[in-house]
Amino acid sequence: MATLQDLGVAAAINIISAFIFLLVFAFLKLQPANARVYYPKWYLKGVRQGSSRGDERGSLLRFVNLNYKSYLHFLDWMRDALRMPEGELIAHAGLDSVVYLRIYLLGLKVFVPLMLLGFLVLVPVNVTDSNIQTGKIFGTDIDKISLTNIREKSPRLWAHVVMTYVFTAWTCFMLFTEYKTVARMRFQFLAAEARRPDQFTVLVRQVPLDPDEPISTHIDHFFRVNHPDYYLCNQVIYNANKLAKLVKKREGLQNWLDYYQLQFQRKNTERPMTKTGLWGLWGQKVDAIQYYTDGINQISKEATVERERVLNDDSSKLPVAFVSFRSRWGAAVCAQTQQTRDPTVWLTEWAPEPRDVYWRNLSVPYLQLTMRKLFITGAVFLLIFFYIIPVTFVQSLANLEGIEKKLTFLRPIIEAKFIKSFLQGFLPGLALKLFLHFLPKLLMFMSKIEGHLALSQLEVSTSAKYYYFMVVNVFFASVIAGAAFEQLKTFFQQSPSQIPVILAGSIPQKATFFITYIMVDGWASIAADIMRIKPLIVYHLKNMFLVKTDKDRENAMSPGSAGFDTVFPQLELYFLLGTVYSIITPFILPFIIVYLAFAYVVYRHQVINVYDPEYESAAAFWPHIHNRIIVSLLVEQITLFGVFAGKRAAASTPLLIGLPIMTIVFHYYCKNRFEPAFRKYPLEEAMSKDIVDRATHPNWNIKTYLQNSYMHPVFKDSEEEMD
């Protein structure tokens, strides 16, 4: 167990390393050559322009910033990041990003008062008692200022009961106002938005096939009859997954062609050669430019044939369509109602915005969805509780002796003393590190199999899976100490009344561990995040080997997005830690607060200057965030039950029963009050937007506007190419 001093040292190390990261970042971002890495958003907006490569005009200044003054203000980006007002930020980066940043603010709003109260009320109460000093139990400095130091049956516990109610009430109050604000922001955002195809469009699934008429006509007839005054047109969806693959393959070849052409252009002496085998490593040697040009032509031909086939073959039409209406009111009605007796056909839901559609999954048969969901749920369950088994297996394979035996030619290298000891320390962890690195991608892959139709849904679904993984394998695994599947056994074989006791037994002892975790995983990782090491390297590599035109350079930027699928779970885990420890060990709160404040500044900077979100869901993810904070409250309350029972506080323990009831009632209240705002589009809103639209653009031709709005991007690409 760590003393306060140990923690202080750890904090100092982490703060210093974070500071070094920030210095490096400040230096890197001031170099003009890196501008497209650190300010891509402004290039995409067209505010910044021009090439940052100086080969045409040749000047050192285009690469390196020699103005020493600018280095003096190396922390100004923080001030700049905080300066942009929220309204402007919504216009600049969209509502999703702004609401995402508000989660950090919410954390501060919740935890700062909790910390103040904790240090003003609970710490003095704890520190003046003497459970540890009297030697009844063993404890560290941190335990002395936490609930552990309260003696059994002490009347001081009343302070904790009162504070628990105050904390819960404050958290709920903050959650409530935040939910209300986000719901209001969402409606304002939707109301203020420009005209967009998805406002008029409904996604219809499970169109029943009619042997007598083509699918498009069938849809036409159905909606003409059942929505006579509002129906406008429909866009049938083609199964273009094969075509998309071809186009993607062509893009890959095009990259190689560009690379060799650039090489040839620069050296100007001999034509570059390549090998026809895998990754250009094996096989016959051929002229590279010729080889890739041929390949591209070949695939282009295939793509053209496939494109014709898809567009003309009836069997490639999916029983899915985007159906558009004359007014937003008509679309809102269709999306919210049931069309026929059989609730498994003619299913209507709001269409995601065109960018947000995940086209591949439109071809998933609807009736498979339940089975897919079930299968993935089972797989995620296994992954969460038993992932450690394959990892351990790989670790056991990856020992040095095994590798030496199989790959004998490596023996001289491995036997070198220094390398051997390094590998022996490094290899066992490698499998786990690799697994954890690829975990979000694996979970995203699983979510894709589940069959979600929009990228926004995919990210939310992945974030849920990742959250469960972290709660079980970071939180409970540290608390209960043991592999996840052993926890499962513990929980299943204990009576429900024992669970709070188990939690109470170990949670207070793990406070120092989690404080260290917050510093290493939280503080340091944010500081590393802002440096954008990977995009920096990738951009410069691309710039070196692939970029020929300014448009190529535009494409070489990879602004990325906030990555809600991994960012939300991490944040939610910190909320869980903060809530669970707020009463037991308030000393953890300042560390979380530092994390939240620091992350808020850093990610606000990234949102303003870097990220380019792939879609805009108007904060549709908020209910998930809210629900998980509610769960954190419940975990806290169950733990406190156990702690109080352990302190034999017979008088005060029953009072705690009010907390989960209060929390659950609050949850349902919020659900009823606010969740519909994120799921439905009220008719009044639709109607008022329609009325304004009709008044301002009486002659607007909606039909041409919507004609090709929902076209598979692969067709758009090939159309552009043909132009």
Add this chain to the structure above:
Amino acid sequence: MATLQDLGVAAAINIISAFIFLLVFAFLKLQPANARVYYPKWYLKGVRQGSSRGDERGSLLRFVNLNYKSYLHFLDWMRDALRMPEGELIAHAGLDSVVYLRIYLLGLKVFVPLMLLGFLVLVPVNVTDSNIQTGKIFGTDIDKISLTNIREKSPRLWAHVVMTYVFTAWTCFMLFTEYKTVARMRFQFLAAEARRPDQFTVLVRQVPLDPDEPISTHIDHFFRVNHPDYYLCNQVIYNANKLAKLVKKREGLQNWLDYYQLQFQRKNTERPMTKTGLWGLWGQKVDAIQYYTDGINQISKEATVERERVLNDDSSKLPVAFVSFRSRWGAAVCAQTQQTRDPTVWLTEWAPEPRDVYWRNLSVPYLQLTMRKLFITGAVFLLIFFYIIPVTFVQSLANLEGIEKKLTFLRPIIEAKFIKSFLQGFLPGLALKLFLHFLPKLLMFMSKIEGHLALSQLEVSTSAKYYYFMVVNVFFASVIAGAAFEQLKTFFQQSPSQIPVILAGSIPQKATFFITYIMVDGWASIAADIMRIKPLIVYHLKNMFLVKTDKDRENAMSPGSAGFDTVFPQLELYFLLGTVYSIITPFILPFIIVYLAFAYVVYRHQVINVYDPEYESAAAFWPHIHNRIIVSLLVEQITLFGVFAGKRAAASTPLLIGLPIMTIVFHYYCKNRFEPAFRKYPLEEAMSKDIVDRATHPNWNIKTYLQNSYMHPVFKDSEEEMD
């Protein structure tokens, strides 16, 4: 434990008593004087007419049936009951009644094949093993033909595993086809129905108050803007609860007046006198006819004043309205969509049909509903698990010594030996009997407090509460043996993995108890039901003291309804017993089948000849029935886990895990596939009915038709009176 012989005797007693009840019924129903008790439905339909009291025409034949031939066919009613085809029955008694009868048929369809398979496969397998014969465990004759007789680790258990899958699959298949049929019947029924106000009407709750305009105008404006093409009119609801009370009080006085006028008419000598105090037992003596006439006049005046106040005072208008639309399509759209940003105002839902509205609860503020629901949930929980405490308390008060001390004048009576022993045996049970008798009324009262707006919802909600009560206090209380709150303790302190073991330990032993229960509670109670003792007595009493005109006699009939609130839970309990024991002790099945078949005939007779349903919900209750049978399957499967684990069948037990997964998947499939049919009105259906309507009645004036369709019955009554 009972032997087969004991059970035979019990069965014989129950069959004989049921037969006697049927004989008495056959005799009673043939007497013309009882016709309005046993055939009220036909009087209400106008098929039977005329008075059955002979005082004007004076003939014994009007009272007693002297035709001996008719007594010979005393069981013909069974044939007659089964004769009416289903289609006709729907037209005669409504869809609710027909689907209710189908539950019994469903039970037969499920359990008859299960019984055959059980007796052909499982019983031979069980009876040829020798767990009991070898004296390893103690067991009765019934245990010898049940799973108990299988030895540990016996390979014979494979037969039971296979049969469990077969039984579950068969039950699910039957549930599926039944759900499908009922959903289809519901749609056909709705499509075939005549025009009804509720097809065009939506109930709007939480109308926000506007200080500038009256509520009706406010509603008008809102819907004119947001449903411009379909909105027709609205009917604001008045808080007429006080008026309704006055009207009810007047009816009570009218009854007394009728009674005294009849007395005076018959005796013709002296005017009857009454006392002004409670129940006419205390107080001043006055002329009865004068007294009640004055009372009625007084209350009529009050009612008129109240009526004026309600209709003219704005504060008696509730923020609730029935809003009608020009077409069914418009109403279906409004009912299924969200109207405004704030999901707690302008709430729309389908209006119940006018008869089905529970007017009192329309005045319950919407925001109280959650609190009410929570409060009632808590109360029901306490009632289910702790009802035995107050009952025991009353029992302890009601001992003879206590009564003697307080009511000393009763001492001589109580001390008489015979009476004393009778009372000592009788009193302790009395409190419990009274409690159980009033339980459904208490639960209905609780459901009313919950704030449901329709009688159909009230009955479904009450039936759920009653079902939980029976499952805990009949099923689990018998199985685990102990008061309900002790079970709670058992379940809470055991680990989840122990629950199947506990169930498995006692369920097989309780088979004989439940067989007796089925005979006493099931067989005998149905036979008693058909005699309609209470309505018979009440009718003749009313006939004697209150009936003056034929219209009075019409009112004196109390056909009643099937009483879904108490009938469903009983049926569902039998489904639970049948499913749970189908594998363990198939011997229970014949008893359930006899019950179901007998009940089917009896209640079909009652539905045809007696019941007059208060409302028609088009089988809206079906999902509840379906869900509870699913729960029965799950209880069965959990129990089997324990039984197999107890038999140490290590190879076959894991195979059982597939059952609950299969069942839950099936449940969700059915929920998605069929439940919307009971909750929403598809636009296609609405549109096609609209189109037919427009074609057949192009000039129909919908506005006058809907004008006063949703008027509080109390206004209708007083209007009739004024005519």
